[in-house]
Amino acid sequence: xxxxxxxxxxxxxxxxxxxxxxxxxxxxxxxxxxxxxxxxxxxxxxxxxxxxxxxxxxxxxxxxxxxxxxxxxxxxxxxxxxxxxxxxxxxxxxxxxxxxxxxxxxxxxxxxxxxxxxxxxxxxxxxxxxxxxxxxxxxxxxxxxxxxxxxxxxxxxxxxxxxxxxxxxxxxxxxxxxxxxxxxxxxxxxxxxxxxxxxxxxxxxxxxxxxxxxxxxxxxxxxxxxxxxxxxxxxxxxxxxxxxxxxxxxxxxxxxxxxxxxxxxxxxxxxxxxxxxxxxxxxxxxxxxxxxxxxxxxxxxxxxx
Numbered sequence: 321x322x323x324x325x326x327x328x329x330x331x332x333x334x335x336x337x338x339x340x341x342x343x344x345x346x347x348x349x350x351x352x353x354x355x356x357x358x359x360x361x362x363x364x365x366x367x368x369x370x371x372x373x374x375x376x377x378x379x380x381x382x383x384x385x386x387x388x389x390x391x392x393x394x395x396x397x398x399x400x401x402x403x404x405x406x407x408x409x410x411x412x413x414x415x416x417x418x419x420x421x422x423x424x425x426x427x428x429x430x431x432x433x434x435x436x437x438x439x440x441x442x443x444x445x446x447x448x449x450x451x452x453x454x455x456x457x458x459x460x461x462x463x464x465x466x467x468x469x470x471x472x473x474x475x476x477x478x479x480x481x482x483x484x485x486x487x488x489x490x491x492x493x494x495x496x497x498x499x500x501x502x503x504x505x506x507x508x509x510x511x512x513x514x515x516x517x518x519x520x521x522x523x524x525x526x527x528x529x530x531x532x533x534x535x536x537x538x539x540x541x542x543x544x545x546x547x548x549x550x551x552x553x554x555x556x557x558x559x560x561x562x563x564x565x566x567x568x569x570x571x572x573x574x575x576x577x578x579x580x581x582x583x584x585x586x587x588x589x590x591x592x593x594x595x596x597x598x599x600x601x602x603x604x605x606x607x608x609x610x611x612x613x614x615x616x617x618x619x620x621x622x623x624x625x
Contacts, residue, residue: 379455422484
């Protein structure tokens, strides 16, 4: 009976280690499942689709143009327009009723470069929310522009767009129609998409509607700057807002952290498996030493008697 008990005791430590490994495996599996979640299936026959429209009040506070000052005169274009506005709204600046640029309002103010027309320019601004709802009209500033290039070459360039903001999902081409008039072709375009990529260079032989396009790799709101120059060196400038929709980068970073944590959890399991054999050997060795010591002790006790 004692031999059976001693033989069974040899397996106590390996059995405990095996149970720990099994518990660790069960604990790791749910964590790993977070990396590759089961995709939501498309609606099946007999299911119902729900469409919702987000509503919110239109902006109640408009923008105010502070510079350039009313009555100013300029001999060069573009110029910088600045002003006050409600945070997180888009500001579109108009010149003589034509949209000449847009930007986002940050920290209660906006700043962007705009092109001027020869002669009198009436500048105004309009704020729009994410649903393209306009706010109150701004003040109107009148400035004068004497175009020296126009006098030298006789042809002014105008670059505008119907859209102050356009959006597309990340990885999908975002297209933008621009309207070019005046000047003498061919025209050279330089387009900075605001995402750190090199500026696009484009040549256009004639004026008219000019399409431009770009594919963003990361979600965000970008300031796009477009400059066009004709064969005589006369130029025009336009700033607009591009929105790339999609998952934000912090979420991607969090997923990477989850994957890293899951990989690290397997390290203790691997170490435990490697140590299983020497642990079993040490257990056997310890038991043999213990039995030997006990036998020697009993022998000494017998001799003393």
